[in-house]
Amino acid sequence: MDWTPFLTAALRVADLHDSGHTPGSFANPPDEKRSGRGDGLWLDIGCRLLDFVHEADQELNDNWVPLGVFFEETLARHPAVGVEDLRWVVIHLSTPCVVYAIPADSECPPHRVRSTKATALLERPPFKGPDRCRLTPLGRQAVHLARAGDQWLYAHHDAEKIITAIKAGDFGEIPRHAADVTHSLRTLSQEIVRLLELPGHDELFAAFEERQNHYLESLQKVQSAVSEARHLLALGSVENAFEVWRDSRPSADLSLVQIFTLLHQLLQTAEGLGRNFSGFIRAITSRQRTPVGLLRFDLAFYHFVMNPPAPAVLSAAFKASAPWSCGVSAVGPDDARGVLPAASEGDTAEPMTFDEAKAPPLPSEMEAFLAARSAEICAALAQGPVSLSTAFGAGWAEVGGRLHVGELMGVFSAPDWLGKDIDTVRIGYRPGGLSVDLGDGRRLAGDDLVLTLERSTP
Amino acid sequence: MNYHEMGQVVAYLLRYRVIESKPVHRRHFPGERDLAVVLHTADPKSIDHLQQLLAGQGFLLVAKTDTDYRGIATGEWVWMLVRHAEHNPPPHFSQAPLFLAMKIRPNETNESAGVWFLHLWLLYLSLIYTQRGRGVGEVSGYLDATFEREKFLRLVEHHIEEVRKTHDAGSAEARVAKILTDTKGQSLGRRVNAFLALMCDSALLLETAPGVYQQSLLGAVEIDQSFQRGMGVLIPDASVLEGIVNIAAQPSETDAEDNL
Numbered sequence: 001m002d003w004t005p006f007l008t009a010a011l012r013v014a015d016l017h018d019s020g021h022t023p024g025s026f027a028n029p030p031d032e033k034r035s036g037r038g039d040g041l042w043l044d045i046g047c048r049l050l051d052f053v054h055e056a057d058q059e060l061n062d063n064w065v066p067l068g069v070f071f072e073e074t075l076a077r078h079p080a081v082g083v084e085d086l087r088w089v090v091i092h093l094s095t096p097c098v099v100y101a102i103p104a105d106s107e108c109p110p111h112r113v114r115s116t117k118a119t120a121l122l123e124r125p126p127f128k129g130p131d132r133c134r135l136t137p138l139g140r141q142a143v144h145l146a147r148a149g150d151q152w153l154y155a156h157h158d159a160e161k162i163i164t165a166i167k168a169g170d171f172g173e174i175p176r177h178a179a180d181v182t183h184s185l186r187t188l189s190q191e192i193v194r195l196l197e198l199p200g201h202d203e204l205f206a207a208f209e210e211r212q213n214h215y216l217e218s219l220q221k222v223q224s225a226v227s228e229a230r231h232l233l234a235l236g237s238v239e240n241a242f243e244v245w246r247d248s249r250p251s252a253d254l255s256l257v258q259i260f261t262l263l264h265q266l267l268q269t270a271e272g273l274g275r276n277f278s279g280f281i282r283a284i285t286s287r288q289r290t291p292v293g294l295l296r297f298d299l300a301f302y303h304f305v306m307n308p309p310a311p312a313v314l315s316a317a318f319k320a321s322a323p324w325s326c327g328v329s330a331v332g333p334d335d336a337r338g339v340l341p342a343a344s345e346g347d348t349a350e351p352m353t354f355d356e357a358k359a360p361p362l363p364s365e366m367e368a369f370l371a372a373r374s375a376e377i378c379a380a381l382a383q384g385p386v387s388l389s390t391a392f393g394a395g396w397a398e399v400g401g402r403l404h405v406g407e408l409m410g411v412f413s414a415p416d417w418l419g420k421d422i423d424t425v426r427i428g429y430r431p432g433g434l435s436v437d438l439g440d441g442r443r444l445a446g447d448d449l450v451l452t453l454e455r456s457t458p
Numbered sequence: 459m460n461y462h463e464m465g466q467v468v469a470y471l472l473r474y475r476v477i478e479s480k481p482v483h484r485r486h487f488p489g490e491r492d493l494a495v496v497l498h499t500a501d502p503k504s505i506d507h508l509q510q511l512l513a514g515q516g517f518l519l520v521a522k523t524d525t526d527y528r529g530i531a532t533g534e535w536v537w538m539l540v541r542h543a544e545h546n547p548p549p550h551f552s553q554a555p556l557f558l559a560m561k562i563r564p565n566e567t568n569e570s571a572g573v574w575f576l577h578l579w580l581l582y583l584s585l586i587y588t589q590r591g592r593g594v595g596e597v598s599g600y601l602d603a604t605f606e607r608e609k610f611l612r613l614v615e616h617h618i619e620e621v622r623k624t625h626d627a628g629s630a631e632a633r634v635a636k637i638l639t640d641t642k643g644q645s646l647g648r649r650v651n652a653f654l655a656l657m658c659d660s661a662l663l664l665e666t667a668p669g670v671y672q673q674s675l676l677g678a679v680e681i682d683q684s685f686q687r688g689m690g691v692l693i694p695d696a697s698v699l700e701g702i703v704n705i706a707a708q709p710s711e712t713d714a715e716d717n718l
Contacts, residue, residue, distance in 0.1 A: 197596045305621055
């Protein structure tokens, strides 16, 4: 079994644990070359030892595992190594060390530091005797982790975890599992797209052979898991369990609708993967794609300096690949600006001023009428009562060629207009007496007004 | 999607080239959000009609989602208006803004602007494709195709210097060399700025941080789609290019330090 995926995932984290960098000192990036012999010898022996003990443990059930067979095999595989070296490897794996960590719930400095010493992978017997050892619980866990890391494609997108979470009532974990599955499906899908971009047909076929099982299996698992999850979530008992769960965690921000949305998104990602996968199969079987490989654009630069392309060819190339814009034959807002006549040139810079003191006020209509006719009206009043129809008949409404109907009637209805030196003027009326043709098509009809001058009796 | 909405989609895409339901490096342009919903909920028949309408104009609508390429947000859809590989470009294509953008002196010719654009473009393509060992068809690499303005400027300066050294003879057919080496003071920086601004405006390049540029997904997809008709027609075979090996000296050593 290959321990390298497991190891490489944890190495830099282990380096951070071991580093003595003081805060604030110069930020030196770590060395790319690790210390040691550089030939992977001890790693190989150690990993094979763990695998051997794990396999033997299946049968012996936690009893001490004799190492004689292992020593023989290893000495045959690495002739330069001696038995004492192998014993040293056993001692190495069974010596614990102290690991310091800050727990996640420690909020503010100074942080609590937790340390643990349960870090040995193997155990040696306390009695002297032939070489034996057995796995500690941590060692067993390490083998399982390494195995999972080796077959990551199967461990990652385990959509059945969602079903387990629903059945166990652990609803808070569903978003995390859904996100994990979405992520691994997306990675698979992007991998397919990437494969199609690289040139080389045979590699494609080899990759297809290797991965088609993974793709098909993950698609099928996700679809069946999502349909079962939906079925479960529709059950009344599960809804009640969800309500109970949510009541016990008032801070949890999850609802059934959100869970359904997550499942829907998961299905969409699976659909995207299926789409890309069918494109993949099509590309393999049709042999039509020819992706262009690497090109030396920098050399092309020099080539075009010495051999400039023909303008027609260059123009066609620009039309196909260079930035373009739409040349629409319509006038834009800026185009008309030059066409507008220079009308503003005639304007002076002076503002208009209104000089009210100088200009004499224009006479109002009533004043104009009175200026023309009030003398006549007063003279007629002095001789006797004057009626409106008489006034119209005498042509008093007309002043300067215009009819002043409103003004004449205003004078008759409010004789104060005639001036203060008139004695009391009484207004009477004769019902139905007014019937005047104004001459421009209008006709006045109704009650006639009569003005009578009343002299104050001495 | 009715015809009215289809017209709105086409009009928007002609101006902005991309409709994203959740854009990453920018805010929504006016009307983009509604059009994203329209396209997302359109039935396949309408989309087919839209594709036919666009194909008649020489375009293709390409839809990508997060399961296709890295860098697209989860659940996001991206629709891009890409020049169709097999249809002719429409009559309303205009290169005038390209020449206008590339001119930095008032009475420059179109030929000079065209030469500058072509050569700056080739150097830009060499920066994001050749130097990273990336094939022209590798669209997925668009997310890592980032560079700083200073690095691009140094690359341009280096290559212009090489041209100046080898074409000092002042021969009659060195028109292009003459145009490229006729730079004084800050004009090379201004040319580079003009080029970068033109590419950003056409949605082929994104400015992710001040002075840092990244090829947009549209840029990568277009290069892949239209390469055969476009640059592929221009660029000669590898055999011809390899003959220039004695002139080109890649500044690859200095680049290795910059890639920290």
